[in-house]
Amino acid sequence: MTAAADAAQEAQWKRWRAVADLYHAYFTGLILTVVTRRGTADAAEFVFRVFRRQQQERFLPGLRKLGIDHLPPAVAAAQYHYLSNWIGGVHVEYMYESDAKAWIRYPPPRWIWKGTAICGVPGEVSRAMLRGWHANNGVALGDLRLGFVCTKQSVDGQDGLEGYYHQYDHPLELDQRLVFARHLEAPLFDAKTAPALPVASWPKPRLEKAYRNYAMEYVRTAAPVMVQLFGPEDAGYLLHLTGKLIGMQYFDEVAAALAMSRGGASAFASFLGALFAAQDDTAETSQSEGTFEIRQQSWKLMDDVADYHGACAKVLEGLFEGLAAGCGRHIGVHMRTAAGGRPPLVWVVE
Structure with a gap:
């Protein structure tokens, strides 16, 4: 590729990133608008429905596209968040513990609550995101033993959003698919052992x-x-x-x-x-x-x-x-x- 072509391509990518930043800001702003104009309960319901819809539309096709649909449910679910968010420019960490337990961590700064926006997001709204997506991955995979245990929430003043997917030895009721264990902490992230996208298919x-x-x-x-x-x-x-x-x-x-x-x-x-x-x-x-x-x-x-x-x-x-x-x-x-x-x-x- 010539220098001129390289420069043109870089300019195109710069334009795409500007569009991404605009729509990113719009989505975050929309949640804050609902919080301030309609209240926390309506904002939580809105966020729940947005993330449940995305989960239903994208999770299973995404597993196949990423080539991880053959993995154990807990591992597949955690790797999905790690890889799909990485593609979108979101910093996420993944830590494998066993075939039945795998961690994810969204360290600061949080992508979705960029900048000062995080100060206006109630904990209930952040929990709604987890209820909408993370708590439903076991249902989508046809394994009702799979749940998500949240150990930290950034909006509550903790140093990131983190938790682990766990495959229990029994089916989970609806209110058991997302639980909180604030006394636990994720292991350290090791980039050398984390999964990676195949470069050939993701240029x-x-x-x-x-x-x-x-x-x-x-x-x-x-x-x-x-x-x-x-x-x-x-x-x-x-x-x-x-x-x-x-x-x-x-x-x-x-x-x-x-x-x-x-x-x-x-x-x-x-x-x-x-x-x-x-x-x-x-x-x-x-x-x-x-x-x-x-x-x-x-x-x-x-x-x-x-x-x-x-x-x-x-x-x-x-x-x-x-x-x-x-x-x-x-x-x-x-x-x-x-x-x-x-x-x-x-x-x-x-």
């Missing part, structure tokens, strides 16, 4: 795209879950508000990665075109005097979402309004949608 370009998609997938899951849980009116408000707040905070970071800058309507229209390209969406821009019309032909993030609702488009509407505010004052962004809120989505920037 750098594939990993970079997977890094971007990892963060985006949380929003793909969260938006329809929120609509089903709270209804389209309330969900639309929360999705829109979160998007606007995150967009205002993240314009400069994303723009720098896209080689864009602040300005007026023209600068923002160019920014949106670059953002669509970075998330693999097709868009066409036309101009009439000082008004720009961007016709978004695809929204791949929401392709094939069976329970998609038009209110999910509030994700983009809020994000783009916030990003426009970060780009410059008095930039108007208006969305026109087809029936059902599906693409093409038309964005008028003026």
Whole structure:
């Protein structure tokens, strides 16, 4: 590969990472918006449903894709978290103890509660993530003896989120599949003995795209879950508000990665075109005097979402309004949608 091609590829990866950071921030922000606007109980239920849905959609296919579906249940479950999170840029540790017991540890800083966000996350919300995913892996594997024992939670002031999968000698009841043992501590991590992805099937370009998609997938899951849980009116408000707040905070970071800058309507229209390209969406821009019309032909993030609702488009509407505010004052962004809120989505920037 030539130097020019190398530079172009690095620039592409930088754009993908900026998209990942934007959607990562949106997902974390969405949880905090529910905590502050609806309370801890609703936020916990929302997080539970998001992670249960992801677990049901991804866990078993992921085991096969990673080539670990032949391992004992406790080991397979723990290695899944280690490898899949590693692909997404999340720091996780894995410690094998026996075929019936394997540890995972998410050391600080926590990816999902980035920066100061961790100060606003109640312990109940963090536990809901474990109830949604970790507690259900035994059910998914058809082994009701498999449970998860949590020994630490970062949001409770402990030095990470950690615990172990344990295969008991008897089937577990629903309330036994996630238990807490705060008096225990994970063994030390040894990178030399940890599993690794086969480099041949996970080259750098594939990993970079997977890094971007990892963060985006949380929003793909969260938006329809929120609509089903709270209804389209309330969900639309929360999705829109979160998007606007995150967009205002993240314009400069994303723009720098896209080689864009602040300005007026023209600068923002160019920014949106670059953002669509970075998330693999097709868009066409036309101009009439000082008004720009961007016709978004695809929204791949929401392709094939069976329970998609038009209110999910509030994700983009809020994000783009916030990003426009970060780009410059008095930039108007208006969305026109087809029936059902599906693409093409038309964005008028003026």
